[in-house]
Amino acid sequence: MTKALLLIDIQNGFCPGGNLPVPAGDTIVPVVNALMASGHYDLIVASQDWHPANHGSFASMHPGKQPFEMGMLSGKQQVMWPDHCVQGTHDADFHPNLDISRIDYIQKKGENPDVDSYSAFRDNDQTSSTGLHTYLFEKGVTQLDIAGLATDFCVKFSALDAIELLPGVTTRFVQDASLGIDPQTVEAAIAEMQSHGVHVITSSTIVG
Ligand code: VGL
Ligand code: ZN
Numbered sequence: 001m002t003k004a005l006l007l008i009d010i011q012n013g014f015c016p017g018g019n020l021p022v023p024a025g026d027t028i029v030p031v032v033n034a035l036m037a038s039g040h041y042d043l044i045v046a047s048q049d050w051h052p053a054n055h056g057s058f059a060s061m062h063p064g065k066q067p068f069e070m071g072m073l074s075g076k077q078q079v080m081w082p083d084h085c086v087q088g089t090h091d092a093d094f095h096p097n098l099d100i101s102r103i104d105y106i107q108k109k110g111e112n113p114d115v116d117s118y119s120a121f122r123d124n125d126q127t128s129s130t131g132l133h134t135y136l137f138e139k140g141v142t143q144l145d146i147a148g149l150a151t152d153f154c155v156k157f158s159a160l161d162a163i164e165l166l167p168g169v170t171t172r173f174v175q176d177a178s179l180g181i182d183p184q185t186v187e188a189a190i191a192e193m194q195s196h197g198v199h200v201i202t203s204s205t206i207v208g
Contacts, residue, residue: 001142001143002042002043002139002140002141002142002143003040003041003042003043003141003142003143003145004041004042004043004044004045004136004139004141004143004144004145005035005036005040005041005043005044005045005144005145005146005147006045006046006047006120006144006145006146006147006148006158006162007032007044007045007046007047007098007103007147007148008046008047008120008146008147008148008149008154008155008158008178009047009048009049009085009148009149009150009154010028010029010032010046010094010095010098010148010149011048011049011085011091011092011093011094011095011149012090012091012092012093012094012095012096013049013084013085013091013092014049014084014085014149014150015095015149018084018091019082019083019084019085019091020081020082020084020085022149022150022179022180022181023179023181024179025149025150025179026095026097027179028147028148028149028176028177028178028179029095029097029098030097031147031176031177031203032098032147032148032177033097033098033099034203034207035145035147035174035177035203035206035207036099036102036103037099037102038206038207038208040206041145042139043104043105043136043139043141044102044103044104044105045103045104045105045106045107045120045132045135045136046094046098046100046103046105046106046107047106047107047108047109047120047132047148047154047158048085048092048094048106048107048108048109049084049085049092049109049110049117049154050085050087050092050108050109050110050111051084051085051086051087051092051110051111051113052086052087052111052113053083053086053087054113055083055086055110055113055116056073056074056078056113056114056115056116057073057078057079057080057081057110057116058080058081058082058083058084059071059080059081059082060082060083062080065080066080067080067081067082068080068081073114073115073116074114074115074125076124076125078116085110087111105135107120107130107132107135108130109130112128115128117130118153118154118156118157118158119154119157119158119160119161120132120154120158120161121133121158121161121162121165122161122165124157129165133161133162133165133166136166136169137166141166141169142168142169142170143169143170143172144162144166144169144170144171144172145172145173145174145201145206146158146159146162146171146172146173146174146178146198147173147174147177147178148177148178149178149179149180150179150180150181151173151178151179151180151186151189151190152180152181152182152185152186152188152189153180153181155173155178155180155189156189156192156193159171159173159193159196159198160192160193160196160198162198163196163197163198170199171197171198171199172198172199172200172201173190173193173198173199173200173201174201174202174203174206175190175200175201175202176202176203176204177203
């Protein structure tokens with residue numbers, strides 16, 4: 001069995017003080033560090049939301065639109081986000097307390113200004129792949145644990161894509177190593193992940 005940990009977007013931008021903060025988002029960092037230090041994982045991958053300054057998911061690119069309103073991007077419904085995780089800025093850096101020395105591979109995403117990319121595996125239009133599923137397949141991963149920010153967006157879509165793109169891989173969501181933007185959508189996201197075959201666990205299963 002080859003066990004991998006996929007950490008989603010544990011960046012300054014999604015922590016308090018960032019541009020698109022998840023409430024208390026930084027509080028998952030010690031939990032994630034303990035997971036990485038547990039010795040359970042053969043492979044640790046982290047995704048990084050990595051937008052150009054003119055990304056089409058930014059409300060600032062749509063005159064008259066306010067952050068968190070619905071808008072359109074390339075003909076599809078799109079949440080208008082505050083400018084966040086712009087390439088090369090502090091907002092896009094991993095949280096300073098995240099033990100990045102344990103990360104084997106970094107998957108950047110969200111670089112195409114014309115489509116958003118919640119999942120670490122592919123863009124929201126589900127046409128262009130990041131290549132991450134091929135990477136994990138080639139490493140022989142059989143168990144994939146997913147944690148990070150935000151449960152109701154990038155974590156959820158990454159877990160759903162793992163189920164679809166990595167058939168036969170046991171995919172688990174580590175609940176206490178993840179936090180979301182809105183409690184209501186977090187609850188729905190967990191139910192949706194479970195209904196697609198994602199197992200919900202807590203870090204105590206791994207860390208003991
Ligand atoms: C995310 C909204 C926009 C996330 C990224 O990491 O969950 N959410 N970009
Ligand atoms: Zn983003």
